[in-house]
Amino acid sequence: MRRDWVFLLAIGAAACGKHGDGEASVEKAPSHAGDVWEVDKASDRKAAPATVLAFVNGLHAVVIDGSDVYAGTTRLSTTADSSGGRAIALSNGLAASLVPGGDGIELRFTSGERVPMRKQARKGK
Amino acid sequence: MTAILHRAAIVASCAFGAVVLPSIARAQNEGFDSTAVAAAYHKLSGDSLDLQAAAQQSPTVQRATNFDKPDAINAEVARLRTLIANANPTREFVISVNDNITEYDHDHGEFSIGLFQPGYFVPLEAFGERYQLVFANADRVRAISMDKERARAFDEKLRGFGRGVLNEIHFKVTGAGDPAGAVTGPRVIRAEVVSDRLLDRQGHVVFMPPVTASPTLKNAEVAEFDAPKADVAGFHVGVSASDFTSTLERLFGPVTKGPPGKNAFPGIAGMISMNGDDCFSYPGRRDNPRPGKVCVTGYVDGSGTVRSIRVERLFAPFEQEFFRKALTQKYGPVAAARDGSSFTLGWGPVVDSALVYDRSGPRTALTAHYLVQSDFMREGLNEAENVRLILTLVDAAWAAKNAK
Numbered sequence: 337m338r339r340d341w342v343f344l345l346a347i348g349a350a351a352c353g354k355h356g357d358g359e360a361s362v363e364k365a366p367s368h369a370g371d372v373w374e375v376d377k378a379s380d381r382k383a384a385p386a387t388v389l390a391f392v393n394g395l396h397a398v399v400i401d402g403s404d405v406y407a408g409t410t411r412l413s414t415t416a417d418s419s420g421g422r423a424i425a426l427s428n429g430l431a432a433s434l435v436p437g438g439d440g441i442e443l444r445f446t447s448g449e450r451v452p453m454r455k456q457a458r459k460g461k
Numbered sequence: 462m463t464a465i466l467h468r469a470a471i472v473a474s475c476a477f478g479a480v481v482l483p484s485i486a487r488a489q490n491e492g493f494d495s496t497a498v499a500a501a502y503h504k505l506s507g508d509s510l511d512l513q514a515a516a517q518q519s520p521t522v523q524r525a526t527n528f529d530k531p532d533a534i535n536a537e538v539a540r541l542r543t544l545i546a547n548a549n550p551t552r553e554f555v556i557s558v559n560d561n562i563t564e565y566d567h568d569h570g571e572f573s574i575g576l577f578q579p580g581y582f583v584p585l586e587a588f589g590e591r592y593q594l595v596f597a598n599a600d601r602v603r604a605i606s607m608d609k610e611r612a613r614a615f616d617e618k619l620r621g622f623g624r625g626v627l628n629e630i631h632f633k634v635t636g637a638g639d640p641a642g643a644v645t646g647p648r649v650i651r652a653e654v655v656s657d658r659l660l661d662r663q664g665h666v667v668f669m670p671p672v673t674a675s676p677t678l679k680n681a682e683v684a685e686f687d688a689p690k691a692d693v694a695g696f697h698v699g700v701s702a703s704d705f706t707s708t709l710e711r712l713f714g715p716v717t718k719g720p721p722g723k724n725a726f727p728g729i730a731g732m733i734s735m736n737g738d739d740c741f742s743y744p745g746r747r748d749n750p751r752p753g754k755v756c757v758t759g760y761v762d763g764s765g766t767v768r769s770i771r772v773e774r775l776f777a778p779f780e781q782e783f784f785r786k787a788l789t790q791k792y793g794p795v796a797a798a799r800d801g802s803s804f805t806l807g808w809g810p811v812v813d814s815a816l817v818y819d820r821s822g823p824r825t826a827l828t829a830h831y832l833v834q835s836d837f838m839r840e841g842l843n844e845a846e847n848v849r850l851i852l853t854l855v856d857a858a859w860a861a862k863n864a865k
């Protein structure tokens with residue numbers, strides 16, 4: 337998984353400038369490209385604030401394809417941030433970042449909530 | 462005690478506080494004019510007051526003889542009309558409320574001011590009616606943050622007078638409704654705290670919270686809820702059925718397609734669903750869904766465009782305010798709400814009841830539901846009740862064109 341993330345970052349770096357930074361647009365998720373990541377620890381009450389925030393913003397299950405994140409039918413372009421992750425601008429000033437850690441990714445909101453994400457085991461269609 | 466009972470208890474204690482205020486509170490409230498506050502509310506919100514009914518309640522009319530009563534009512538109606546027309550929306554009011562400071566929250570490093578927690582309000586009476594005064598920037602005034610060492614000393618001071626304080630609030634009326642949707646019902650006065658002081662019973666200042674304006678006040682310029690651009694959990698209406706389907710399949714798994722149901726809104730021709738109604742728990746069923754379960758349903762028109770979406774996710778029990786806060790942060794001030802142990806919040810224009818998930822309302826283009834999945838069959842097993850969150854979005858412009 338660590339290798340996947342490094343690969344993901346590499347693609348993200350290569351893809352910089354492909355779309356405007358911080359843009360969101362209505363697009364379908366890619367059928368095959370990228371990987372599906374979902375919030376982990378579904379039953380963990382301590383993770384609930386972050387999971388609720390992720391759900392409301394569509395980040396509870398996403399396709400990460402290079403520097404693009406697909407949340408439902410929303411494509412969010414990301415930018416590199418100081419923590420070594422990818423920053424995502426959300427609506428009304430909220431932002432989040434996807435930060436590599438351990439064998440997976442941690443979803444961190446600027447409001448302080450954070451939750452680990454795991455790569456979905458199910459194969460895409 | 463459930464969250465809602467807790468909130469109700471606090472509201473009750475505020476209400477009783479108004480009755481059993483210590484002398485210092487009564488003295489400081491002598492200058493408070495609830496009628497002027499209510500008048501500013503009616504002027505700003507456009508919520509009309511029944512002038513005839515209000516006039517009947519006035520002492521002048523009640524003292525009048527039957528012979529003079531019609532003239533007295535007419536005069537009082539004219540006076541009330543002028544009072545509301547001349548209400549000054551920029552006027553600053555001061556009210557003192559019996560309040561308390563909570564125990565220290567070690568996780569967040571803060572105490573909280575009781576009245577400024579979600580769901581709290583100050584009951585007021587004016588024109589023979591009851592009003593609920595809420596503060597739109599309460600969340601920005603609520604916390605008394607300090608490190609543990611300072612908190613220990615502060616806590617000792619609080620224990621010295623039983624944590625009770627007099628909350629002296631300087632505020633302006635800004636409109637109607639609780640932007641967080643936590644206080645519901647008629648005549649909810651939205652106000653903005655301008656400055657605040659917490660006093661002990663001797664009148665010494667215990668704490669002065671820094672005050673910042675609420676987003677709803679700052680942002681006359683912040684965009685109102687924009688239904689055509691809105692999404693629920695990332696999903697938009699107006700996309701093609703094929704894009705919706707392929708996105709669902711990629712993110713979650715296989716979908717099913719079928720007719721929309723007997724009572725579907727005119728123009729809805731089909732349904733695309735992932736997990737259907739599987740997020741609903743049936744009492745006593747062995748294989749009820751577990752936290753983490755996601756269900757998505759889209760309703761499609763004859764041209765193959767998604768016009769309505771419902772996204773659900775099941776959670777382990779959590780404090781409902783997390784959901785309310787996440788929603789208001791994303792969608793802005795709540796347009797309509799229905800409260801209870803479960804609650805529903807709404808944004809955007811009203812749509813046909815055939816398009817909403819829960820017809821008891823709110824019937825708005827976007828709704829968010831917090832539903833406790835109670836299962837009396839499992840209560841004896843001491844199992845916690847799960848929470849089902851539902852977000853629904855309707856293409857309101859399309860619905861208006863296709864209304865019966």
